Amino acid sequence: MKPVFKKIYQRLYASLGPQGWWPAETPFEVIIGAILTQNTNWQNVAKAISNLKEAKAITARTLYSLPRKRLTRLIRPAGYYNIKTERLECFLKFLFTRYRGSVRKMRTQGLNTLRLQLLSVKGIGPETADSILLYALGKPVFVVDAYTRRIFTRHSLIKGDEDYHAIQNLIMKNLKRNVQLFNEFHALLVEVGKKFCRKKNPRCARCPLQQFK
DNA sequence: CACCAGGCAAGTA
DNA sequence: TACTTGCATGGT
Secondary structure: OOHHHHHHHHHHHHHHOOOOOOOOOOHHHHHHHHHHOOOOOHHHHHHHHHHHHHOOOOOHHHHHOOOHHHHHHHHHHHOOHHHHHHHHHHHHHHHHHHHOOOHHHHHOOOHHHHHHHHHOOOOOOHHHHHHHHHHHOOOOOOOOOHHHHHHHHHOOOOOOOOOHHHHHHHHHHOOOOOHHHHHHHHHHHHHHHHHHOOOOOOOHHHOOOHHHO
16 A cells, blocks of 8 residues: 555645535435536536526436437537437446336445446446446545546656556555545645646646655 | 636547 | 547637
8 A cells, every 4th residue: 555645645635625426416316416417627617517406407307307309409509519418328228128217216225336337328438437327316426537547647757658547546545445535535636737747838836746756 | 819717528540 | 449520619
């Protein structure tokens, strides 16, 4: 157990404080957001979610009964709207087929089984599955995203070309298996990444992780 | 104007 | 198996 991971977390938490993720009112809303935010700025997703709320279509039942074209129009600001319409429908079909449309029922299922089930849904890959497991269902998995990879690469903790699960295993091996820790850590990595670890123009000078370079 | 954002699936060789 | 490409809006 390398203390560097714990140290990074403590440094981030000390400097940015608790993030209170996921920004949503219900677990179902978390799931919708997780699908809509694929390769997409959260600001655009927020608009789409706001549209869904305005249309009273932010519960499993109301969203599932929405005509496809209407759904597409509502989520348009999130981009990739044709693909995301299909992905939302695939998830909803899964949710109703396997759990009678109940996210709470879903939650009673074990982590590993659930993860495999989610990955079998077209449009849900490793990151989206883990975001759902952690932030919507409270399961102890670490979410690896582009910022996680970039930050750990820039601090030479990984090479950068490892696959999703290699990075996830490395991190989970070095931390306590704790939902709240995983929740805050990933959120902190994203926030610090947005501010200091962009693809280009990395404004590293004031990054709280400066010393780990 | 170019580039990027809290990915994923399908196609190619 | 290991790359590459399509998907699309809105902000910098």
